[in-house]
Amino acid sequence: MNFIERKVSVKRAISVLAKNGIEVDDSEASVILDFLYLIAKNYSKKEEVENAHNPKERSNSLKSTIIEP
Structure with missing residues (x-):
């Protein structure tokens, strides 16, 4: 592995x-x-995944449970 911007x-x-x-x-x-840069690169990907939009949070099931007066 070659990390260019070391x-x-x-x-x-x-x-x-x-x-x-x-x-x-x-x-x-x-x-x-190389090992430490690989770990750091994968750690930043983990943060991106955690911060990504989760479509399950915006499910239609929430809309069906809200009863309007």
Whole structure:
């Protein structure tokens, strides 16, 4: 997977991981970044689905239960 608009470089990822006691090389850091970008991409899709219009909320059954005076 290639994420074109990657905002975190491989060297930055290695630096952050090293500060937390995790030693990785360039290829391992690249795999970790790909995984994290994939998770972030799918998370934003989840929010879009949750915010999408739900046609069941506007069912005709609600109209039939309202009794007008």
